[in-house]
Amino acid sequence: MTTTSPVPAAADAPAQPAVTVTSRPLPVTAVRLDDPFWSPRVEVVRRRTIPFQRRQIDRVGHLRALAGAPDPGDAPPHVFWDSDVAKWIEAASNSLAVTPDARLERDVDEAVEVLARAQHPDGYLNTYFTAAAPGERFTDLRDAHELYCAGHLIEAGVAHHAATGKTSLLDVVRRYADLIGEVFGPGPGQLRGYDGHEEVELALVKLARATGEDRYLRLASYFVDERGREPYFFDAETARRGTDGWFGEHFSGLDHPGRTREYLQAHAPVREQHEAVGHAVRATYLYSAMADLAADTGDGTLLAACRRLWDHLAATRTYVTGGLGSSRVNEGFTRDFDLPAEDAYAETCAAIGLVMWSQRMLTVDRDRRYADTMERALYNAVLAGLSADGEHFFYDNPLASRGGVQRHEWFEVACCPPNIARLLTSLGGYAFAQGRDELVVHLALGAAVRFETSAGPATVDVSTDAPWGGRTQLRVTDSPGGEFTLSLRVPGWAEGGQLTVDGQRFDVADLLGPDGYVSLTRAWQVGAEVVLDLDVAVRRWWADPRVTGEAQHVAVTRGPLVYAAEEVDNGPSLVDLRLDRSAPARVVQVPGLPDVLGVRLSGGRVEHAGAGLYRTEPPRRVPADLLLVPYYAWANRGAGEMRVWLGDSED
Amino acid sequence: MTTTSPVPAAADAPAQPAVTVTSRPLPVTAVRLDDPFWSPRVEVVRRRTIPFQRRQIDRVGHLRALAGAPDPGDAPPHVFWDSDVAKWIEAASNSLAVTPDARLERDVDEAVEVLARAQHPDGYLNTYFTAAAPGERFTDLRDAHELYCAGHLIEAGVAHHAATGKTSLLDVVRRYADLIGEVFGPGPGQLRGYDGHEEVELALVKLARATGEDRYLRLASYFVDERGREPYFFDAETARRGTDGWFGEHFSGLDHPGRTREYLQAHAPVREQHEAVGHAVRATYLYSAMADLAADTGDGTLLAACRRLWDHLAATRTYVTGGLGSSRVNEGFTRDFDLPAEDAYAETCAAIGLVMWSQRMLTVDRDRRYADTMERALYNAVLAGLSADGEHFFYDNPLASRGGVQRHEWFEVACCPPNIARLLTSLGGYAFAQGRDELVVHLALGAAVRFETSAGPATVDVSTDAPWGGRTQLRVTDSPGGEFTLSLRVPGWAEGGQLTVDGQRFDVADLLGPDGYVSLTRAWQVGAEVVLDLDVAVRRWWADPRVTGEAQHVAVTRGPLVYAAEEVDNGPSLVDLRLDRSAPARVVQVPGLPDVLGVRLSGGRVEHAGAGLYRTEPPRRVPADLLLVPYYAWANRGAGEMRVWLGDSED
Structure with missing residues (x-):
């Protein structure tokens, strides 16, 4: 065994990025949600x-x-x-x-x-x-x-x-x-x-x-x-x-996955960690702290480690919903591209951890992909944890169910409901950040937002029809005079859009910075208005072929929302649905889910012939219309089947 | 808690089948394998x-x-x-x-x-x-x-x-x-x-x-x-x-799946057990004993339980290879239709247990489906456990591998190699049974077989080109005179065939009994010959749609053999292969596997576009030829990818 000094010697380390903190989350008191x-x-x-x-x-x-x-x-x-x-x-x-x-x-x-x-x-x-x-x-x-x-x-x-x-x-x-x-x-x-x-x-x-x-x-x-x-x-x-230890009864001896060094992210010093491993909540909490410390100490070695871990996680171990954790055995990560749908763990708290880490990465590394991920996790893997009535909870969030899965009462799941509570009561800090003479809008969220400028505090009213629409409106309601910047993220999912500044229209593409944000610096006056109008299209997604379980499958999103088929809308045996690749989508109301927009798509349903566990009669496809609902809204109308990934009719 | 009497009261029990033992396995000394x-x-x-x-x-x-x-x-x-x-x-x-x-x-x-x-x-x-x-x-x-x-x-x-x-x-x-x-x-x-x-x-x-x-x-x-x-x-x-207990270190407390009553098939009295549960080897050994006891005691309640357990297992929990056990956590059964390919446990010993149980079921319930299952397990789930050189072993037998999986040396797997050894040295007892004045041929196996008739011992030489061909020849080499019966199973996989008895030809369908056997009773003379010529066709199989992992997939068999694609023949990323539904098959030699016949089929290969874990660019299919090898023969030419279930090009 060897002991190493607390910080790697500079001579041994590759060149590390400089840490530039351009904004910080707004405090909870600065955002009045509406x-x-x-x-x-x-x-x-x-x-x-x-x-x-x-x-x-x-x-x-x-x-x-x-x-x-x-x-x-x-x-x-x-x-x-x-x-x-x-x-x-x-x-x-x-x-x-x-x-x-x-x-x-x-x-x-x-x-x-x-x-x-x-x-x-x-x-x-x-x-x-x-x-x-x-x-x-x-x-x-x-x-x-x-x-x-x-x-x-x-x-x-x-x-x-x-x-x-x-x-x-x-x-x-x-x-x-x-x-x-x-x-x-x-x-x-x-x-x-x-x-x-x-x-x-x-x-x-x-x-x-x-x-x-x-x-x-x-x-x-x-x-x-x-650590490590x-x-x-x-x-x-x-x-x-x-x-x-205290979990002696719970874990099976020292060879249980819950007893490995990886489980605790203690398998190597954090700057030598290259892959997100182990218990997913623990991992995201650690990475959050690493990003925080990079911001507050200027340590580029921590920023480099965070970027590396992020890249690996995004490329290999994240569910399309933003969920993290492929196995309930360690409540965490397994191996690259191992993302089983039905057996997904995807603990609500791990998705919250991803939201927390994303927020911190935006502080040290302004890049919309962090905000895209934060938004994806928030609207899908996190929000699915909460029932429509707000009183029932999922601890784990599978991407497919053969039925029988429902949210639980509080007392059966101890850690996730309070975590949802503290996240939702502090949403403003995830949506908005304070830069130097700058308000950064990471997420579209309706709120009155107070922030600081060199000349004094300013207030902007934000209103939005997210996640259903792509319109976000900023109105300056209090301005100290002097120039300041309004920066708005243009999500990766937007197909295009317009920006209107005090009546003057621009194409978003012409204003978009390399970080994925539009930044407008003016001497903003009270009453000034910025409207971002994004095209919210239905998109189909295919997984990396190494995600073997999703071969021949397609997932559907609209804006930040991942969609899913439920039995209540489509009948049983959702595994038999096929989605056409090019059929136009219609946005529709969903029966039994007020205020939720579904997506209707044409496709097919496979009808099975023969009998027995294995049969020589091939299945045949008949045309069928599919109705998909936002993933977060599933299991609010009974405990039927659900699937995010649907059969691809052309593969 | 209640105690129950050892045997259920007849008044409470439904009518039970009578047990008729029409044949028993031949002793090991009676069969000279060739x-x-x-x-x-x-x-x-x-x-x-x-x-x-x-x-x-x-x-x-x-x-x-x-x-x-x-x-x-x-x-x-x-x-x-x-x-x-x-x-x-x-x-x-x-x-x-x-x-x-x-x-x-x-x-x-x-x-x-x-x-x-x-x-x-x-x-x-x-x-x-x-x-x-x-x-x-x-x-x-x-x-x-x-x-x-x-x-x-x-x-x-x-x-x-x-x-x-x-x-x-x-x-x-x-x-x-x-x-x-x-x-x-x-x-x-x-x-x-x-x-x-x-x-x-x-x-x-x-x-x-x-x-x-x-x-x-x-x-x-x-x-x-x-029990139970x-x-x-x-x-x-x-x-x-x-x-x-002795496995205290191994199992995780009392809630570990290896510590449940189901794990030990002790969750209910055996006559009240309806589903194969728990550790798969234990289960098949128990069911074997139940069938044995039904035969030797005439207890119809045990036969009824065996039939029920068999039906459930066959309909919901058996891999297409005859492998048993969907999870390594309990080395056994999980839930109906849960048959993951890559994570299959399918322990070699459990398949041997299924062979043992099948043999015993044939004793109390002559029905070719037991022999079909025995044959399927033997040629696939059991035989895959053994390398071509006979010196390396699989303990578990997944139906898909992303590579890196190879058979082990003996010392790493304790229980399966000796079980294979005792099975292969007693094959004759599985292939042949002694009835009253009857030789029953359950499996085509080349051997000189001695059996008893009322008039004295008789000997039949059996030769066959199984599993590659469908020809099985019986020649009477010793006959005591007097009538006796030669019964030959016609496997469920046969597409049809002819039977020739001393030069006289019959269509198999005309002679086939409801049990799936052809029984010929004659005063057989020395030199008499029976030739069964079955059509061995390549067949495509689809799984019950409730086996969600195999939706849009097809498996290929030829005779008793299940086929698989290997990377060495088809290139990497086998998940991208697609099999045409109606393309004719060609039987071919396989490079590097002497004495093994492969199957060449036309189909396609999916080419992926875009990058990232999820992408909006759809995959496109190009035509491709596929070469499949018998599943048992996989992993004899390196540790590449393997898949039994392949993408169905028309689904």
Whole structure:
């Protein structure tokens, strides 16, 4: 075994890109959402999901356990609990930032108070290792999610402060982060380890940004740099502890895919990682932190690693829906081009992780492909996780179902619903970014957006008919005078379009920059209007032939939406449908799905002859019309069959 | 929980079929193989596999451990060891029955002597529980394969006696079986359990037949009847032992698929089992014993269960190659129509188990579909397990490979090579059966066959060009006078054919019985000749549409052989091949595979346009010729791609 220095020697490293941060996500308080597509969903989160989250926490007895006064009927503490309460506080804070709610604010304050009282004098804060396993803190980093929970608490503290201005939770998590900084590190007497589930790294970057304290950034860098180095920390940890980890019951011995170094992205130092591997949520959280650190430290070696990992992921291991993770065995990646449709794992949280990573890549590398991916994942792999009523959830998101698959109630899936809640309550930060004298519109999202210019704050009202239409309108409602830039992404899916600036029309192609954005710099006055009108065409997609399961298949998109056939519209045995290659598409209302536009296409249906598992009678094709619905909208009208990839009639 | 009586009350049971045993497999000594296809393979088993088996046993130190005198470098005893030595003795005995070999006979006798000396005074015999875990006998039936090993020892003892007339091993296994009969059973003081891996049941039937002792049949019945009853034996066993079973390290906790009741076919009493579930080898061994018991006890409830299980398996869970087992997680069955090609498990031993069960079904239910299945499995899923040189082995037999898959040396796969060895050295018993004054030819196999008639023994020489041609010739070489019947199966794959009896021609269709056999009863004289000439056509097969992975795909067979495309003949990216539906086939020699006939067919190759994981440019098809080889012959010319199911050009 060898030890290597924390940063590769410059002499050995290839030339690395310079890191230029041209914009940063807008804070949650700067965006007032008003979007016909997203606002109702965010409202469900506010009215239903966040209160439900709170009741769940109460039901299991988390805060009572934390306060040292459990009820007799309470569940035994779980190592994930602190992340549940933290994600709830984060989503609630995001909501409070734009929608005052006295009762919710009181609930949050009470929880923060319990957390503050439960914090140990040295700053330590973890329910499980306080109430259920005292004396064992920081002995099972691989399995027990201890720093993962710390990371979520830190994110909650930062969000709570940003939303309310209160420092009650921020102070608590700073003290905890300070303790973590004392305990972990390469110095004498420190524990040279890191967490099995990445999360604390990106949280510490947020804490550094919120407090201006560089030491949190250095601690995040330490965790990222230390990962995957020899000697392997988790081997030493296991040997030291002498017992199996917290997931000993769950994983099958040391050769289980959930026990490999790849599973934890700890198989190599992060700058030497070339492929997205292992547990998909963990992976995207790590890559998010790497992009954050590239932005905040200017480390081009991290940007280079992020680009390499991104390229590999995009070229070989991403579902057409933006879903990530081909196997439920490791909840993650398998091998290149292994993208089974029916057995897809594509965990909702992994797609959220891809959204998070994409947002961060746009900060260090403005290129619309990151925004295209963010949008694809958001409208498909993420949104499919949520039912039309906002109260049922998919944990995994297969691209085909033979029927019987339905979204679950909350309590059956712990991690994804709160993650959806905190994402939807902070959508503005994904859609809009603040550049120098610049507003960047990454995603079309209806909102009033406040941003800064050298001359002072400006406000732009954005309205859009996305995802159904291609029209996005920006109206300047407040301008400090002076020049500033409005940058709008032109999605890769757009077939063309026009831009109208104060009545003057341009062809989008004439204005499009190499980054895929149109940037307009003017001395914008109040009332000025920019309208982007994109052609939203139905497109057919074929997979790389190495995706063997999708040979002879075609997928359909319209704008950012991936479409799917459901049994309720097309009858059973969807495997028998064939899609014509050149038939014109009609955009239609979908029975039973108000506010959803379907696509009607001509094709065929294969009729089978003969009997038995194998038969010598060939199938015959008859003409048939197909009705496709957005993938995110599937399984809202019963638990019938569904397929994204459909038979190609000409192959 | 409830307890049920060992046999369902007749009043509750539906009417059960009567069991009529019309024929039984011929003993190994009655068939002298002389077949251009099989004889060279059996010769490799004799010259190479059996000696290699012996060296393996010596290498690990099994017999030394058994003798209580291990060498310092010997491996620690494994729970499977006794089955290895038993399968070696069985194969060696089968070989000795027809091919004397003084050295091999001495080797066998020596091993038998070690076994005899190692037998405990009470009859117990097991290396692992004698040398490695004394005092723990019969405490881990679920995992430790103790009665499974006993079963193989019993089969070895029966085979050794049948081949050599010696009782040295038969006496040993009788004493062991007697002990097992004392220990296990429903009586007071007895252990009311059974083994996690079925095998002892069918072995005890063999022992009953070899010795004429009904108590072994009753013991087999007990094990079969007890299986799956409540209270569940393995729960009680685990609780009693208080530790995890032998596979505790291997399986992931109690929710691992290898730990379910279905895995062990112990989820319900066998007469209430409706679907083939769990570990595929275990399943087929159980069903074999059930068919055996139906034959020997006349129990129609077992025959009904066998037929039901067979129908379900044939209709939903069998690969076109005759392979069984869709998942490596449980080495077994998953759900109906889940038959993934590339991820097929299709363990060689499970296909052997299907051959064994088929043979037994033919005993109680003469119907050519059992023989068709036996033949399909034998020529495809079993034979693919063996390399052309006879010295490399597949454990699992996928129906598609993206390359990189090759057969392994023996030592990497423990259980399949000895199972192939004992099957190939006893082929005659699968091909030929003895009826009352009747020889039944289930499979075309070149051999001199001796059978009994009321008037005395008769001999028929069978010659055939199977599997390449459809001609099978029977010549009576010894006849006692008096009438007897020659029954020949007409395979389901035959497109038609003629039968010539002493120069007189018949159309096969005119003579074919409802069971799929032609039966000719005459006073056959020496020199009489029957020639069956079947049309061997190339056939295309389509899968039930519920096998979603094979939609738009077609498989090709010729006679009993399933064909496959290999990269070496067709270039890479076999997923791009398309097969025309009606193009005529040409039978051709295959480069690099002497004695193998390929099939040349016209079709197309898809050329891909565009780049990226998903692209909007459609693929285009160009004409191409395809060369297919028998599936069993794949991976003998490098480790390139392979596919059984090919794109259907008209779907």
